[in-house]
Amino acid sequence: MSIEARHITKTFGRFTALRDVSLTVNDGELLALLGPSGSGKTTLLRIIAGLETPDPDPASALVFAGRDVTREAVGERRVGFVFQHYALFRNMTVFENIAFGLRVRPRKLRPSPAAVRDKVRELLALIQLESLADRYPTQLSGGQRQRVALARALAIEPKVLLLDEPFGALDAKVRQGLRRWLRRLHDTVHVTSLLVTHDQEEALEVADRVVVMNQARIEQTGTPEEVFHHPASEFVMDFMGSVNLFHGRIESGKAVFGPLVLDHSASGAVEGQTARLFVRPYDLHIDRLHTGKPSLRARVLRIQAAGPQVRVELQAETGEAVVVEMPHAQFRENGIAAGDEVFVALRDARVFTEDWSI
Amino acid sequence: MRGNWFQRHSILPGFWPSLGASMLYLSLVVLIPLSAIFLKSASMTWPRFLDAVTAPDVVASYKLTFGASLGAAIVNAVFGFLVAWVLARYTFPGKKLVDALVDLPFALPTAVAGIALTSLYSENGWVGRRLAPWGIRVAFTPLGVLVALIFIGLPFVVRSVQPVLEDADRELEEAAASLGASRWQVFTRVIFPVVRPALLTGFAMAFARALGEYGSVVFISGNMPMKTQITPLLIVAKLEQYDYAGAAALAVVMLLASFALLLAINILGARSRRYMEAR
Amino acid sequence: MNGGRSCATDPAPLRWGLTLVALGFLGLFVALPLAEVFGQALEKGWQAYWAAIREPDALSAIRLTLLATAIAVACNLTFGIAAAWAIAKFQFRGKNALVTLIDLPFAVSPVIAGLIYVLVFGSQGWFGRWLDAHDIRIIFAVPGIVLATIFVTFPFVARELIPMMQSQGNDEEEAGLSLGAGGWQVLFRITLPNIKWSLLYGVILCTARAMGEFGAVSVVSGHIRGLTNTMPLHVEVLYNEYNFTAAFAVASLLALLALVTLAAKSFLEWKVRRVHSELQADPEA
Numbered sequence: 001m002s003i004e005a006r007h008i009t010k011t012f013g014r015f016t017a018l019r020d021v022s023l024t025v026n027d028g029e030l031l032a033l034l035g036p037s038g039s040g041k042t043t044l045l046r047i048i049a050g051l052e053t054p055d056p057d058p059a060s061a062l063v064f065a066g067r068d069v070t071r072e073a074v075g076e077r078r079v080g081f082v083f084q085h086y087a088l089f090r091n092m093t094v095f096e097n098i099a100f101g102l103r104v105r106p107r108k109l110r111p112s113p114a115a116v117r118d119k120v121r122e123l124l125a126l127i128q129l130e131s132l133a134d135r136y137p138t139q140l141s142g143g144q145r146q147r148v149a150l151a152r153a154l155a156i157e158p159k160v161l162l163l164d165e166p167f168g169a170l171d172a173k174v175r176q177g178l179r180r181w182l183r184r185l186h187d188t189v190h191v192t193s194l195l196v197t198h199d200q201e202e203a204l205e206v207a208d209r210v211v212v213m214n215q216a217r218i219e220q221t222g223t224p225e226e227v228f229h230h231p232a233s234e235f236v237m238d239f240m241g242s243v244n245l246f247h248g249r250i251e252s253g254k255a256v257f258g259p260l261v262l263d264h265s266a267s268g269a270v271e272g273q274t275a276r277l278f279v280r281p282y283d284l285h286i287d288r289l290h291t292g293k294p295s296l297r298a299r300v301l302r303i304q305a306a307g308p309q310v311r312v313e314l315q316a317e318t319g320e321a322v323v324v325e326m327p328h329a330q331f332r333e334n335g336i337a338a339g340d341e342v343f344v345a346l347r348d349a350r351v352f353t354e355d356w357s358i
Numbered sequence: 359m360r361g362n363w364f365q366r367h368s369i370l371p372g373f374w375p376s377l378g379a380s381m382l383y384l385s386l387v388v389l390i391p392l393s394a395i396f397l398k399s400a401s402m403t404w405p406r407f408l409d410a411v412t413a414p415d416v417v418a419s420y421k422l423t424f425g426a427s428l429g430a431a432i433v434n435a436v437f438g439f440l441v442a443w444v445l446a447r448y449t450f451p452g453k454k455l456v457d458a459l460v461d462l463p464f465a466l467p468t469a470v471a472g473i474a475l476t477s478l479y480s481e482n483g484w485v486g487r488r489l490a491p492w493g494i495r496v497a498f499t500p501l502g503v504l505v506a507l508i509f510i511g512l513p514f515v516v517r518s519v520q521p522v523l524e525d526a527d528r529e530l531e532e533a534a535a536s537l538g539a540s541r542w543q544v545f546t547r548v549i550f551p552v553v554r555p556a557l558l559t560g561f562a563m564a565f566a567r568a569l570g571e572y573g574s575v576v577f578i579s580g581n582m583p584m585k586t587q588i589t590p591l592l593i594v595a596k597l598e599q600y601d602y603a604g605a606a607a608l609a610v611v612m613l614l615a616s617f618a619l620l621l622a623i624n625i626l627g628a629r630s631r632r633y634m635e636a637r
Numbered sequence: 638m639n640g641g642r643s644c645a646t647d648p649a650p651l652r653w654g655l656t657l658v659a660l661g662f663l664g665l666f667v668a669l670p671l672a673e674v675f676g677q678a679l680e681k682g683w684q685a686y687w688a689a690i691r692e693p694d695a696l697s698a699i700r701l702t703l704l705a706t707a708i709a710v711a712c713n714l715t716f717g718i719a720a721a722w723a724i725a726k727f728q729f730r731g732k733n734a735l736v737t738l739i740d741l742p743f744a745v746s747p748v749i750a751g752l753i754y755v756l757v758f759g760s761q762g763w764f765g766r767w768l769d770a771h772d773i774r775i776i777f778a779v780p781g782i783v784l785a786t787i788f789v790t791f792p793f794v795a796r797e798l799i800p801m802m803q804s805q806g807n808d809e810e811e812a813g814l815s816l817g818a819g820g821w822q823v824l825f826r827i828t829l830p831n832i833k834w835s836l837l838y839g840v841i842l843c844t845a846r847a848m849g850e851f852g853a854v855s856v857v858s859g860h861i862r863g864l865t866n867t868m869p870l871h872v873e874v875l876y877n878e879y880n881f882t883a884a885f886a887v888a889s890l891l892a893l894l895a896l897v898t899l900a901a902k903s904f905l906e907w908k909v910r911r912v913h914s915e916l917q918a919d920p921e922a
Contacts, residue, residue, distance in 0.1 A: 087808035101816035371820035391753035467849025570746025572852035
């Protein structure tokens with residue numbers, strides 16, 4: 001089932017959580033809403049679920065597969081919501097939790113107790129917790145509770161699954177395992193899913209498409225590759241991974257950052273305008289000798305060789321702190337050490353100027 | 359569903375029904391009947407009202423009610439604090455039982471307390487017998503009223519102070535002791551200031567409860583005019599004489615006193631909460 | 638409890654001294670009156686005791702007490718749940734004022750609690766003439782007693798439910814709604830089971846107070862033997878007739894009820910405290 005949110009605005013008193021946000025979720029895809037706290041992602045998710053109502057606006061609408069659901073209550077929308085803190089019913093066993101959505105249906109639509117039992121058993125098998133059916137939530141680990149919450153949401157056969165930072169409260173290892181499990185589950189069950197997270201690694205690993213949000217607005221929508229390699233704004237680039245930042249200016253159609261000069265014939269570049277250069281640590285190259293390419297002189301401050309890549313911290317001649325990452329093999333070839341004077345060159349970078357657009 | 363100036367929006371159902379039903383019940387059972395008191399006294403002319411509330415026997419009852427309630431509250435403040443201290447900090451066999459018994463004056467019906475105390479403290483009662491040789495008469499004297507009010511106010515101070523003492527940070531005392539403070543100094547400078555707001559709250563609550571008390575006092579007091587009549591009893595007396603307006607006038611005086619105390623208790627409660635949170 | 642922290646403990650003689658004084662105070666003011674009730678009740682032996690309790694007026698007093706209590710508790714329970722739902726689950730202006738109003742009956746002397754209903758429903762009261770014309774008796778009859786009992790026990794249930802419901806938050810209710818449950822289903826399947834200990838606690842307090850209420854009921858009852866006397870009023874009647882043994886016999890039933898209440902109270906307080914601390918330790922349960 002596809003979801004369309006049009007021109008959603010939401011204010012809480014003086015605080016604006018969402019500012020004219022529009023979003024489309026395609027049928028069957030797993031979309032991640034990614035952003036820092038306060039960006040509005042959870043609010044948007046809850047509005048889609050019906051747990052919050054958007055500010056009144058003739059242009060705003062919420063459409064599920066062509067049906068306007070703006071006036072429908074949360075119980076009518078057939079959404080499966082997984083809460084950040086699971087919200088399992090404390091006074092019910094795992095079995096009863098999962099069965100709840102089926103048991104509260106109006107008499108005519110309610111499945112027989114045998115049908116309910118079968119469905120719950122099926123879901124327990126799906127989440128691999130058959131042996132824990134009679135336990136209470138307080139007797140489960142965080143990861144187990146999360147899976148029960150998911151099964152409970154799936155029991156009502158929802159048209160869309162909405163997950164609010166489902167793995168935020170778990171240990172790193174458990175988080176990674178559950179992430180992969182969720183992706184596999186989605187590939188099996190094919191329910192349209194919307195996942196809210198502040199962890200960009202999670203979004204990139206799990207989602208079909210990523211929506212990056214910041215301060216009540218959508219910054220960029222795209223596949224993980226698009227968002228990561230072709231960030232539309234400074235914020236997105238900065239948020240999606242570590243980044244080196246250089247300050248400079250536009251001069252004669254080029255972006256100048258000390259000795260580094262890049263072509264910047266992009267639209268709207270004004271002479272003398274301030275510009276910022278964003279470079280990923282692995283897009284910088286260290287040479288011991290000047291190679292003739294435009295490069296920055298820097299002194300090596302610290303080398304961190306324990307890790308998947310070698311991390312080199314440097315101080316550039318222009319004063320900026322620079323971090324470069326390189327594979328171990330390349331590091332061994334270079335043979336640099338702390339205190340060395342080296343040259344840092346660019347492989348790939350993005351230039352952002354002051355954005356005057358509204 | 360939308361939020362508005364009155365209620366911040368929520369998707370949980372049943373706000374207006376539950377609020378409406380509660381307000382209706384509250385009005386019918388509490389607010390409207392209570393207003394009858396004020397309306398009835400308002401029907402009196404001002405001089406008549408003053409006469410009713412300042413008649414000699416009425417004034418005598420104020421003195422007794424107020425005085426005995428204050429006295430009982432003070433006694434409870436001192437001994438109630440002691441009891442709370444012992445329960446919070448010491449162990450002894452049967453402590454759990456004693457702790458539960460502290461609530462007995464809350465749970466025991468006032469009439470039962472009334473006749474039990476009267477029986478105990480009358481001249482041939484178990485306690486009265488032992489005090490008679492010393493010339494001390496308790497039953498049917500203001501002293502008896504005091505005793506009854508001590509009984510019913512006892513749990514207020516204890517239950518107010520006990521949780522504060524139990525939660526008190528021992529490390530503060532240890533720090534003070536390590537800096538050379540004597541045990542008494544630790545008590546007066548470290549422990550007592552923390553407990554004081556709760557003690558005052560308990561005192562005020564015991565006082566307020568004593569002011570309005572009827573059942574446990576009316577047996578032991580003997581109800582002698584000008585000597586051992588408490589104000590609630592006078593209200594009943596006026597009712598029996600069908601002097602509704604007079605009864606309402608006295609009730610107004612009592613209600614105003616109670617509300618003033620309630621306000622004081624709330625302010626004290628807010629202060630002690632702020633103190634606790636600041637820690 | 639005192640452990641090895643010598644500098645923060647009081648010296649032993651002081652401890653024992655204070656403990657003895659405290660126990661002495663409690664013994665004098667709490668234990669003695671309690672003992673007196675049972676002592677006096679059994680002074681003339683078990684036969685006299687049973688006879689006093691099985692006497693017809695005593696039995697009808699017991700019946701009336703139970704009836705008034707049952708109605709008062711049922712009404713205040715319903716109200717308490719409704720008020721707690723409005724106050725704990727929603728944010729609205731004047732919430733604090735409402736909470737204070739709910740506590741109002743605590744500040745009112747029992748005698749005044751009876752007086753107000755006499756002023757409204759008594760023959761000289763607001764509805765007096767209308768009630769007389771229709772031959773309905775509220776004051777000096779059972780309905781008046783029920784009303785006075787409702788008034789004095791008004792806040793008990795609500796006061797226990799509100800903090801407990803507030804500390805539970807709204808997540809489970811929202812989850813229930815998202816799964817398609819209706820409002821009543823959410824209330825009965827999710828909210829109430831989570832607060833069951835507080836609910837029970839409030840009901841116990843309400844019941845104990847209702848059965849023992851004296852001042853308010855005394856004013857509205859008219860003291861008609863066998864008809865409008867509750868147990869506490871019957872105790873008074875017997876005592877004023879100098880029938881001490883019988884008075885204490887009936888009083889002992891009330892005292893036993895008080896002891897049962899205390900036991901239940903201790904148990905439930907422990908349960909409620911445990912739920913609170915579990916909630917604090919594990920907000921995701």
